Amino acid sequence: MNTPFALAIVSSLLIGSAIPALAQAPEDAARQTVIEEAQAQKSETLQPYVPTKSERLVSKFESTYVYPTQTWHPFFDNAYAGGGFALGAGYMTHVSAYSTIDVRASYSIRDYKRVEAEFVSPRLFNRRGELSVLGGWRDATQVAFYGIGTDTSNDNRANFGFERPYASGVLTVRPTRRLLMLRGGLEWTRWDLKSGAGSFPSVDDVFTPAQLPGLDATATYVHSQGTVGFDWRTSSGYARRGGFYGVTAHDYHDRGDALGFRQVDYEVIQHIPILREAWVISLHGLAKTTWGKEGQEEPFFMLPALGGGSSLRGFSSWRFRDRHSLLLQAEWRIMANRFFDTAVFYDTGKVAPRSSDLDFHGLKHDYGFGARFHTPFSTALRVDVARSDEGTRLVFGMSPAF
Amino acid sequence: MRAKLFLFLLLVLTAAFSASRGSVATTSQHFYRDDPHTREPESQDASRAAQSEIGDLYEMLHNLFVTPKYKPSGVRAENLNTIDEVPDSSWFINRIGARTLTIDEVVRGPIAGAPPDPSRWVILREKLSGMHPGITARDAKGETWFLEFDPPYYPEAATGAVVMATKYFWALGYNQVESFLTTFDPKRMEFDPEATLRRPSGKRTPFTRDDINSILENVARRPDGTYRVVAGRLLPGRILGNFRYEGTRPDDPNDVVPHERRRELRALRVFGAWTNLTDLKSKNTIDTLVTENDRSTVKHWLQDVGSTFGMCNDRYEWDLSWEHFYEGGSTAKRLLSFGFALSQWHTVDYTERPAIGKFEGDEFDPRTWRPQTPTTAYMEMRDDDAFWAALRVAEFTDDMIRAIIQTGEFSDSASARALGDIMIKRRNKILATYLPAVNPIVTPRLENNQLTFDNAAVRAGVAKPPATYRASWFQFDNATGDTRPLSETTGTTTSIEAPRGLPTAVDSFIAVDISADAKEHATWRKPIRTYFRLDADGWKLVGLERMPDRRADGATERRAAR
Numbered sequence: 001m002n003t004p005f006a007l008a009i010v011s012s013l014l015i016g017s018a019i020p021a022l023a024q025a026p027e028d029a030a031r032q033t034v035i036e037e038a039q040a041q042k043s044e045t046l047q048p049y050v051p052t053k054s055e056r057l058v059s060k061f062e063s064t065y066v067y068p069t070q071t072w073h074p075f076f077d078n079a080y081a082g083g084g085f086a087l088g089a090g091y092m093t094h095v096s097a098y099s100t101i102d103v104r105a106s107y108s109i110r111d112y113k114r115v116e117a118e119f120v121s122p123r124l125f126n127r128r129g130e131l132s133v134l135g136g137w138r139d140a141t142q143v144a145f146y147g148i149g150t151d152t153s154n155d156n157r158a159n160f161g162f163e164r165p166y167a168s169g170v171l172t173v174r175p176t177r178r179l180l181m182l183r184g185g186l187e188w189t190r191w192d193l194k195s196g197a198g199s200f201p202s203v204d205d206v207f208t209p210a211q212l213p214g215l216d217a218t219a220t221y222v223h224s225q226g227t228v229g230f231d232w233r234t235s236s237g238y239a240r241r242g243g244f245y246g247v248t249a250h251d252y253h254d255r256g257d258a259l260g261f262r263q264v265d266y267e268v269i270q271h272i273p274i275l276r277e278a279w280v281i282s283l284h285g286l287a288k289t290t291w292g293k294e295g296q297e298e299p300f301f302m303l304p305a306l307g308g309g310s311s312l313r314g315f316s317s318w319r320f321r322d323r324h325s326l327l328l329q330a331e332w333r334i335m336a337n338r339f340f341d342t343a344v345f346y347d348t349g350k351v352a353p354r355s356s357d358l359d360f361h362g363l364k365h366d367y368g369f370g371a372r373f374h375t376p377f378s379t380a381l382r383v384d385v386a387r388s389d390e391g392t393r394l395v396f397g398m399s400p401a402f
Numbered sequence: 403m404r405a406k407l408f409l410f411l412l413l414v415l416t417a418a419f420s421a422s423r424g425s426v427a428t429t430s431q432h433f434y435r436d437d438p439h440t441r442e443p444e445s446q447d448a449s450r451a452a453q454s455e456i457g458d459l460y461e462m463l464h465n466l467f468v469t470p471k472y473k474p475s476g477v478r479a480e481n482l483n484t485i486d487e488v489p490d491s492s493w494f495i496n497r498i499g500a501r502t503l504t505i506d507e508v509v510r511g512p513i514a515g516a517p518p519d520p521s522r523w524v525i526l527r528e529k530l531s532g533m534h535p536g537i538t539a540r541d542a543k544g545e546t547w548f549l550e551f552d553p554p555y556y557p558e559a560a561t562g563a564v565v566m567a568t569k570y571f572w573a574l575g576y577n578q579v580e581s582f583l584t585t586f587d588p589k590r591m592e593f594d595p596e597a598t599l600r601r602p603s604g605k606r607t608p609f610t611r612d613d614i615n616s617i618l619e620n621v622a623r624r625p626d627g628t629y630r631v632v633a634g635r636l637l638p639g640r641i642l643g644n645f646r647y648e649g650t651r652p653d654d655p656n657d658v659v660p661h662e663r664r665r666e667l668r669a670l671r672v673f674g675a676w677t678n679l680t681d682l683k684s685k686n687t688i689d690t691l692v693t694e695n696d697r698s699t700v701k702h703w704l705q706d707v708g709s710t711f712g713m714c715n716d717r718y719e720w721d722l723s724w725e726h727f728y729e730g731g732s733t734a735k736r737l738l739s740f741g742f743a744l745s746q747w748h749t750v751d752y753t754e755r756p757a758i759g760k761f762e763g764d765e766f767d768p769r770t771w772r773p774q775t776p777t778t779a780y781m782e783m784r785d786d787d788a789f790w791a792a793l794r795v796a797e798f799t800d801d802m803i804r805a806i807i808q809t810g811e812f813s814d815s816a817s818a819r820a821l822g823d824i825m826i827k828r829r830n831k832i833l834a835t836y837l838p839a840v841n842p843i844v845t846p847r848l849e850n851n852q853l854t855f856d857n858a859a860v861r862a863g864v865a866k867p868p869a870t871y872r873a874s875w876f877q878f879d880n881a882t883g884d885t886r887p888l889s890e891t892t893g894t895t896t897s898i899e900a901p902r903g904l905p906t907a908v909d910s911f912i913a914v915d916i917s918a919d920a921k922e923h924a925t926w927r928k929p930i931r932t933y934f935r936l937d938a939d940g941w942k943l944v945g946l947e948r949m950p951d952r953r954a955d956g957a958t959e960r961r962a963a964r
Contacts, residue, residue, distance in 0.1 A: 030436040031483070035658070036445040043446040043655035049454040050652075058460040066459060069604035094603030127616055177619065241718070276720040276748050278741050334741035337733045338721070344740075376716075 069094060075104040076398055080140035081308050082317030083112030085396070098123045111197065113139040128174050135167040142198035144318045145300065150350045150362055152320065154390045159196025160203040160301065164189055168223075181246070183227035190220040191301065213259065214299025220255040233271065237378035238400060240280045240335070243270040252302065260293040261302070269402055277335050282343075284329040284402035286311075289355045291323070298323060306349045306364070309395040310402065313347055314366025314388025322351035326358040329402060331370075343370045345384070345401070364388070372400070432880045433911070433933065433944050438483035442491035446655035449698035451691055455643040456684045465683065465775035466728045472781050479665035479787055484933070485946040486786070488575075492656070493702045494666040498573045499794040505805045511569035512578040518633045519543045520584045523591045525609050528599050534560045534708065535617045536631075539586075540594065547633040549586060550708065551621035555717045558622070558757045558817075560708060561632035562810030567677055567707035569806045574673055574794055575666060577703040580635040583811050587628045588618065637703065639690035645702050646684050647777035654689075654700045665787050667779035670704075672791035672836065674780075675771035676828050678761055680723050681709035682773035682780065709774075711821065712752075712759025721747045722760060726772050746770075757810065757817035763827025768835045785840045786948045789858075792836035793844065795829055796862050803829065834864040838923050840948055843871075843916050846932045848941035853914060854897045859923075868920035873898045878911040878933060885913055910936045911944075 051059065064071045075088035088106025095101050099121040106114045116136020124131055142159040146152040168187035174180060193215065195202040209216040229246025233239035246267050254260040265288050272281040288304035300321065306312045307319025311327050327349035334342045348363045368386035372379055382397040483489050490496055497503060519542035529536030529548050536550035552560045565581050572578040597609035623629055647667055650657040661667055674682050686706040691698050714722045724747035725732055735743040750765045773780065804822040812818045837859040846855040853873055859865035872892050876885040889901035904912060915929035933945030 029431065029434050031434045031439045032436055032443050034434070035439075036443050038658045039443070039446045039656050042658055046450055046655055047652050048452050051454075054464075055457065055460045058463060059457040062457050062459040067602075069602070094601075094605075097601035097603050097605065097607050126612055273718075275744070277718065278736075278744060278748050334736060336736045336741075337725075337729070338727050340733065342737060 068092060073104075075106050077106055077114065078108050079106065079112035079114035079138040080143060082110075082142075082144055083108040083140060084110045086112065086114075088114070095119070096121075111139075111141045113137075124171075125173065128177060130172045132170045132172075133168070134170075137163070137165045139163045142196050142200070143301070144200075144316060145196075145203050145321070146319055147321075148300070148303070149322050149353065150320050150364060154316075154319075156206075157200045157316075158203045158206045159198050159200045161194040161196050162301065163192045163194065166190075179230050179232055181227070181229040181231045183225075183229070183248075185223075185225045187223040187225075188221070189223065190218065191299070192218050193301065212300040213297035214301060217256070217259060217299065219259045219299055221260075222253045222255070223250060224253070225250045229267075233269070235377035236400075238374045238376065239271050240277050240333075241271050241273045244268070254296065258296055259299045259302075260296040261290050261298040262293065263288060263290040263304070280331075280333040280335065280341075282329075282331040282333055282402070284327070286327045286402075287325065287358060289324045289358075304351060306351055309384070309397050310399075311347065312349055312364055312366055312388070313345070313368060313384050313386035313395050313401070314393055315364065315390055316393070319390075320349075320351045320364065323353055324355045324358050325349065325351045326363075328363075331401070339373060339375070341372045341374065343372065343384075344368075345370060345386075347386070370395075370401075432878075432883050433484060433935065437944050438485040438487065438489075440483065440489050440496075442481065442489045444492060444656040444699045447697050448654045448656060448691065448700050449693070451642055451651065451653040451689075451698075451700055453641065453643045456646060458685055461683055461685060462727070462775055465777060466726060469776050469778055469781060470726070470729075472778055474782050474784075475663075476784065477663060477782075478784070479668060480663040481659045481665060484944055486790070486948055488665050488790070492699055493577070493664065494575045495577075497575050498797045503573060503797075503802075505802050508569060508573045508802055509805050509809055511572040511809075512580050513582070514580060515635065516543075517582040518545065518547050518584050520586065520633075521590060523549070523586060525591060525593045525597045525614065527597060527609065534713075535621055537614070537617065539591075541633075546636040548636070549631045549633055551586075551617065551629055551631055553717075554620070554622045556622070556713065556756060556759055558630060558810070558812050558814075559711070559759055560713050561630055562757060562812055563711045563713045563759075564632040564634070564708040566806050566810045567679070567710040569809055570677055570710075570798075571673065571704055571707050573798070577701060578707070579637065579703065579705060582633045583809075584631055584633050585628050586631045588614065589627070632708075637688065637690050637705075639692040639701065642689040642691055642700060644684040645687045645689050647779040651689070651700065656699060662778040662782045664779065665790060667777075668783040668787040669791035669794075671780045671783045672768065672788050672795065672832060674773055675766075675768040676795055676825070676832055677707070677710040678712060678723050678771075679707055679710050680714070680773050681706070682777060683775055684777070712761030714759060717759075720760065721745070722774065723747075723771055724750075726776060727774050729772075753820065755814060755817040755820065757812040757814055758821055758824075761821070761824055763824040763831070766828050766831055768828075768832045785836070788836040789840045789842070789948065792832050793858055795832050796837070796858065798829060800826055830864070833859075833862045837862055838865040839925060841917060841926050841928055841930050843918065843930050846914070846916060846930075846943060846946070848900065848914075848934050848943075851900045852897050853891075853900055853916070855916060857896055857918070865923065866920070868918035868923070868926060870894060870919040871896065871898055872915075872917045872919070872929070874915040874929065875901050875904070876913040876915075877905060878913040880911045880935075888912070905936060908936055908938060912936075912941075913945075 070093035073090050075090040078086040086106040086108035090102050090104025092100055092102040101119050103117045119133040121131045141161045145158050146156055166189035170185035172183045227246055227248040231244045233242035248265040250263040252261050268285040270283045290298050292298050303321040304325035305318045305321045306325055307315035308317035329347045331343045331345040346367045348365045350363050352358050366386045366388035368384055370384035373381045379400050384395040386393050522542040524540040526538045534550050538548055540546050565583055568578040568581045593609055598606035599609045599613050600606050648662045688703045688705040690701050692701050752760050752762055803825045807818050807822045842857050842859040844856050844858045860867050870892050874890045875888040878885050891898050912934050914932045917929035918926040920926045931947045934941040935944045
């Protein structure tokens with residue numbers, strides 16, 4: 001009904017009920033008749049409900065992104081950390097009632113490229129298991145390398161690049177549906193290193209292969225991994241309570257028997273709500289330790305690293321690398337409303353050549369403030385401003401820091 | 403277009419002119435022979451009404467970010483009859499407060515047919531509405547029901563809430579789904595050969611046992627392996643989708659009053675506060691097309707009233723009923739104070755029991771109560787709407803409240819008792835808040851030369867009797883609207899002698915302004931205007947205008963907030 005007509009009807013009823021007065025009504029007129037006349041008048045202009053433009057727009061967004069069946073979608077994930085802002089697109093479609101295939105690609109302002117396809121089957125083994133099969137290719141042009149160890153200088157940055165085709169399968173099983181989480185995966189990947197682009201010198205101009213194992217190599221890995229964890233967060237994408245305690249073992253088998261190594265990750269996440277979630281203290285600890293297989297060495301580009309938007313946020317990506325790493329993070333999160341949190345955070349950590357050196361001496365620190373827009377189960381946008389002795393950094397992310 | 407604009411302007415001007423009350427003469431008939439009418443007519447065939455649904459996301463965004471900026475019109479509800487009452491309609495049937503309801507009637511509520519036979523359930527499809535997990539199934543007698551389960555952390559509470567709430571809202575006058583507590587036994591379950599479930603792919607595929615298991619794994623299970631469920635009977639008629647809390651259905655010829663100006667929809671702010679109906683959104687309503695005698699009309703239902711008595715989407719929704727999902731002011735306060743500007747919900751004391759969610763009566767304030775998202779009708783509520791609602795709430799006796807709670811069939815009697823205590827406390831707060839907020843004079847009668855009436859606030863025990871009642875008497879010309887002062891009489895009780903010289907001719911009209919002098923209640927000095935017509939049996943009340951001049955959530959609420 002158009003507005004003037006609607007208001008005309010309203011006005012006539014206003015007259016007919018709350019403040020009674022109807023011009024020139026006959027003495028024997030009835031209230032019933034007055035209302036019926038309004039109804040008769042409306043019956044001549046009936047029309048189906050037409051959603052407003054904004055309603056149509058939001059409904060389209062909802063059907064496309066909240067309850068997608070098959071759709072084009074934006075894709076912001078970078079080929080590799082440190083690639084800068086990336087923009088891309090994907091097309092997701094269901095191949096069965098629950099399983100999907102998503103083909104996607106992104107390109108970053110630093111010329112990083114990523115093309116991949118992922119098949120996800122989320123309801124295996126009576127909804128206890130999820131399988132992800134992923135294949136793709138990535139090209140990173142200017143990955144930072146500052147040398148090995150914590151005491152490297154920010155001024156000594158060099159860059160390297162790589163292209164990497166990969167294919168992997170990861171199966172996650174929750175035998176008890178809640179709490180216990182088991183994950184196993186197998187990946188084939190090849191690292192083709194190349195000279196670094198950008199304004200910093202290329203790694204191969206600064207270091208020799210003798211100084212940096214893997215510098216001149218093309219490594220083809222068969223990477224197997226297994227995780228045992230206890231996870232009682234509401235979601236890994238956003239949580240205010242619960243925790244995750246897990247251990248992951250990796251075996252990187254180099255087909256050339258030169259750069260094979262093993263790695264174990266120990267990770268703890270604990271969210272502690274305070275006063276009905278007025279605040280949440282979120283704690284994260286992550287230790288990574290690697291060791292080369294007999295007669296083989298870990299390649300420099302695969303060493304555990306700290307620095308970047310999800311570890312030491314006040315340092316640039318890949319700022320510190322060594323055989324072992326320790327990262328400790330704490331966030332004091334303030335729940336502004338159901339969709340928006342802020343956080344004050346502190347990160348500290350170090351890398352070390354020996355696991356016994358992963359102590360609390362010589363830690364690197366940063367601190368900062370962040371804001372997060374989120375749904376009950378996912379983080380839509382995270383913006384952190386982090387300060388360290390190497391400057392202030394702005395971090396954008398579409399996932400929690402941990 | 404120009405013709406419609408002209409019509410619009412003409413009618414608005416007419417309304418504005420005639421709205422100025424008092425002794426201004428008009429050439430209009432004030433009351434009709436059938437005033438006050440008791441039934442809103444539905445004269446037109448609505449068979450062309452088509453299904454339309456409101457999107458969840460759109461409604462939430464609109465209600466959170468657009469509706470709060472809506473400036474209430476301050477306009478009186480428009481679906482009233484001349485004595486300030488809501489006539490029966492396809493939206494609302496006068497029950498409690500309009501007639502004497504027995505406890506048995508209230509406990510029966512909307513139930514008209516037999517309960518389901520749970521000896522066998524045949525699965526048909528998923529449940530299409532409601533916040534808790536459920537399914538659509540056919541019972542052993544072949545009737546279709548919507549089954550809803552309890553979450554594991556509130557066994558009995560969600561199902562009990564649905565049953566109890568349907569009784570309350572039925573008694574209050576709303577169309578309610580017939581709901582029964584019953585049992586779902588997976589061992590006595592089978593699948594209809596045509597049973598399907600809509601998958602994330604968008605396709606409907608056969609309903610499987612694993613689909614049922616995925617529901618049952620996340621709901622409260624009894625020790626014997628069965629499940630307590632609430633079964634809602636399939637509504638009669640064709641489903642037309644949700645009704646909206648603003649505007650009218652453009653395809654329903656009988657829907658001529660904008661919904662935000664329907665008193666019964668505005669009053670949900672009060673009834674919602676009492677029962678804690680936090681999910682007060684269009685998505686929980688439904689319109690059906692009912693055809694009788696070859697004529698179709700649209701019937702409007704509050705379909706899902708299960709988000710009551712502390713039931714929520716998960717057990718950590720602490721702010722529910724205290725804040726909308728988003729409020730700019732409290733967000734800013736928390737941001738600027740690093741969260742140290744605590745809100746009431748951070749500290750309010752709940753005694754949570756298996757049968758009761760986050761529901762309490764001690765710190766409850768009806769004026770600061772908040773649904774998840776506001777609606778336009780919620781924003782439009784005025785003090786006279788709230789007063790009307792409070793009158794109905796006042797009719798629920800303690801025994802009636804506790805009897806309704808018994809229909810929740812809680813195994814823990816302490817929970818039932820506590821729930822009753824909370825409802826009584828909340829009822830009393832509603833009465834104390836809204837009954838004295840306007841001139842509370844009700845049920846005026848003119849008999850045997852005596853004007854008698856009730857004071858609803860005094861009767862409810864939430865205000866002291868005023869020192870004096872005043873009645874200003876006028877002769878009233880129904881044809882012109884002219885009034886001529888006759889006299890003024892006073893009294894210290896709710897019975898005041900009428901002056902000499904009242905008209906004696908049948909079909910004569912008089913107007914009487916009734917006010918009260920009470921120190922604590924300035925609003926009582928503002929008279930209600932009543933109109934009486936003399937017919938063969940004596941003076942009959944034909945008009946009552948209470949007309950407060952401020953919003954329900956106006957000055958008083960601001961004071962409370964400070």
